[in-house]
Amino acid sequence: MYNKRITLEEEDYYFNSQGYRVFTKKFHLKRGYCCKSGCKHCPYGYDKKTDSFLRK
Numbered sequence: 001m002y003n004k005r006i007t008l009e010e011e012d013y014y015f016n017s018q019g020y021r022v023f024t025k026k027f028h029l030k031r032g033y034c035c036k037s038g039c040k041h042c043p044y045g046y047d048k049k050t051d052s053f054l055r056k
Helices: 025-031
Strands: 013-015 021-023
Touching: none
Parallel strands: none
Antiparallel strands: 013 021
């Protein structure tokens, strides 16, 4: 599950003003799990500050 290689498509990420790659919600859903890194577009509701998932 965690080692599955995902082919990146153009809409899976963008580069921010600092030049970092930022993954989109579409990519996270395609990956299928939360990595608990506090990603900007995390669709799973993970909050890195509290180390918990927010209920939706």
